Amino acid sequence: MSAWVIEAEPVDDAGIDALIREFTAEVGRRLLGRPATGAELRAVLDRDPHGDLAPPRGTFLVARDDDGDLIGCVGARLLDDLPATAELKRMYVRPAHRGAGVGRALLVAAEQAAAALGATRIVLDTRTVLVEARTLYSSHGYRETAPYNDHGDAEHWYAKTLR
Template identity: 55%
Template structure:
């Protein structure tokens, strides 16, 4: 896992794959390139850069197959976003490694807790978060499509 600007070709391809999957699952159909373009405009990633954010790309055998971002909500709270693991990397520990990298990035930004929102149909994501110590909490935002909210208190050192 390595920090990478969200506009690099690999990061952009992963963000497009993320949007194609989450939108396609929600709409129960394949999404068009134009819909992906619009989704990236509607949900920009320009806050996922230091000093208030971070974007990470994960590679398996040199291939970019995972990504995720964090943004500070306040000095103590960071939010996970755009967490994505390509189907080819699922079951390899890539999700756990991605979460560990994002949690460390949040610590480096001074956060002591992480929050996220997700949807009911993203079953694998919800299971990943629960396995790694995230607990469901009441809604902390009114983001469109959010149906579940999670939080994890971060230890001072990596877990």
């Protein structure tokens, strides 16, 4: 398995947009049992935009392999309605790179970035079908909590205190 680096990059880069669409399509396949249509993908991304995963109140991190190819991503943004709270968004690792620690490294980097933004707590929402993600969050100190948002696609909410 190759090495990787994690760095902040603009969320609106064309390659990153393709990675986020890949993530959304995978979730759609798991939920629907079939590939999501282009219209379904657009509707999901329109309901939950990610343009604010950028300074000064957010960040977007990507993992690239030693060839410079995108292998994973995660974002964090401060929430306006919850003081000193950041939200984890768009956590994704391409299937060929799963099990190598990329997800854990992205999660740690996102927590560090959220703390640098001034957050003392980080929250996220997810779906039941994302078993691997829920396992990762739980093993990394996240605990299920009451909903912090009314995101219609969420089924589980997690929180963690940052130190």
